[in-house]
Amino acid sequence: MVQVENEYGYYGDVTxxxxxxxxxxxxxxxxxxxxxxxxxLYTTDSPYAVTRxxxxxxxxxxxxxxxxxxxxxxxxxxxxxxxxxYPSPKICMELYxxxxxxxxxxxxxxxxxxxxxxxxSTFLTHQWSFVLYMAHGGTNFGFWAGANAxxxxxxxxxxxxxxxxxxxxxxxxxTLDIVGHDKYNAVRLTIQQRLGESLPKEPSAPILKxxxxxxxxxxxxLLDNIQYLMEIDSMKVESLNNxxxxxxxxxxxxxxxxxxxxxxxxxxxxxxxxHDRVQVYLDKKYMGQDNRGLDRGVDIPKTSNSTxxxxxxxxxxxxxxxxxxxxxxxxxxxxxxYNGIPMEQLEIREWRVVGLxxxxxRVASLVMGPIKAFQEVNGPVFYSGEFLIxxxxxxxxxxxxxxxxxxxxxxxxxxxxxxxxxGPQHTLYVPKHVLRKGINKIIMLELMTPVNQFxxxxxxxxxxxx
Numbered sequence: 001m002v003q004v005e006n007e008y009g010y011y012g013d014v015t016x017x018x019x020x021x022x023x024x025x026x027x028x029x030x031x032x033x034x035x036x037x038x039x040x041l042y043t044t045d046s047p048y049a050v051t052r053x054x055x056x057x058x059x060x061x062x063x064x065x066x067x068x069x070x071x072x073x074x075x076x077x078x079x080x081x082x083x084x085x086y087p088s089p090k091i092c093m094e095l096y097x098x099x100x101x102x103x104x105x106x107x108x109x110x111x112x113x114x115x116x117x118x119x120x121s122t123f124l125t126h127q128w129s130f131v132l133y134m135a136h137g138g139t140n141f142g143f144w145a146g147a148n149a150x151x152x153x154x155x156x157x158x159x160x161x162x163x164x165x166x167x168x169x170x171x172x173x174x175t176l177d178i179v180g181h182d183k184y185n186a187v188r189l190t191i192q193q194r195l196g197e198s199l200p201k202e203p204s205a206p207i208l209k210x211x212x213x214x215x216x217x218x219x220x221x222l223l224d225n226i227q228y229l230m231e232i233d234s235m236k237v238e239s240l241n242n243x244x245x246x247x248x249x250x251x252x253x254x255x256x257x258x259x260x261x262x263x264x265x266x267x268x269x270x271x272x273x274x275h276d277r278v279q280v281y282l283d284k285k286y287m288g289q290d291n292r293g294l295d296r297g298v299d300i301p302k303t304s305n306s307t308x309x310x311x312x313x314x315x316x317x318x319x320x321x322x323x324x325x326x327x328x329x330x331x332x333x334x335x336x337x338y339n340g341i342p343m344e345q346l347e348i349r350e351w352r353v354v355g356l357x358x359x360x361x362r363v364a365s366l367v368m369g370p371i372k373a374f375q376e377v378n379g380p381v382f383y384s385g386e387f388l389i390x391x392x393x394x395x396x397x398x399x400x401x402x403x404x405x406x407x408x409x410x411x412x413x414x415x416x417x418x419x420x421x422x423g424p425q426h427t428l429y430v431p432k433h434v435l436r437k438g439i440n441k442i443i444m445l446e447l448m449t450p451v452n453q454f455x456x457x458x459x460x461x462x463x464x465x466x
Contacts, residue, residue, distance in 0.1 A: 001041075003044060003063075024054075028055065045063075050078065066096070076090040092128070097132045097164070098175075103157050124190070137164045146319055148321075161425050216385040220367070228365075229358070231359060231362055237353055239344035241344070242334060243255065254358065256313055261303065268297050269337070276316055277289065287300055315447070363445070379446055381445075397430060405422075405446070405448050408442065411440055427464075
């Protein structure tokens, strides 16, 4: 079986739009051309969207996905009706063993180990097939974490961890449900009882190890050292309208927009189509921040001179990967106003725009100075430190407790984003393959201001709490 599309019914509608139908037909014919006739090709949708995303009059099998609370024979018969007269096994292609987590949310608590085990038992009793989503949690390393969105109203970026509260965690260990029951053991025991025979011995779990406390010793101000971070030529524009990183081929990271201003009176900055977060600085002093969907703006004091520098640091926090919001989820900003007046009407004639992809090799090449010289810098700041591993490395976790918001690199590998104030993720997973015997280097870009003494703790277990 080979899947050619995933939940397209939430994005398009093959029953109403010819272009959607032609797209699915093209996928089917292309896969068929390369894989041959014996391969069973299929699409997957929820019971709600399956008629919108599947071809009911073709040999493309219509599979469905659902959670443990929706397991019933009508749902499974529905996919068979849509797929007849072609091969149509009763199967759930995504049986949800947990759920995703967005920044600022509580950890998912569904389903419990007991509920998941009962659901699997039902499938096995009726000889239905299923695919656990997820069976083994993962990690959105680097800038690969996605997001959900409800149009422009609600934007929900995913955490770096895609642990998913499934039977095996992102580090390969058993997951306990909200009442302390082991999800993996529950699934394994249920399958073993139905088969009536012993299963192969489970492999040993990966070793998790703490490497103690890492003292950050060096730092570098981002705003004062843009020239060392530039991988894309800066641009000069007359107005800050429709500034999207996609315009110059940037996929992720930050955008810095700067201009000289003179505000005779205190005012308020507002941001239109902010994708996804902005931090505002006036003469390098932090003024405030705004997030996509909040639309609260930032207050600005009057300036004492006519050459004050206004910096807007814009962060892309994850691309929407579901439903039609995908179509217009560019990263950057649509426009900026001051007291309701578009900035281009305030005699501001030029903005400097710099794209900052923050590639691992550029971040690793930064030359930093002792932290003492920069302790008064009010973010964003790069910090670096080193830690020693005496033996062969094992997996570990880096805690973001005591920090605020930013990204972490270890030995030039981007572990992903942390957002301590939002939670519920408070550690980043570090596979042993990222580490080395001997000296290891860690770099953090703290976008706000840390609240600790510039130390980072490594742990032998993850931290998730609201």
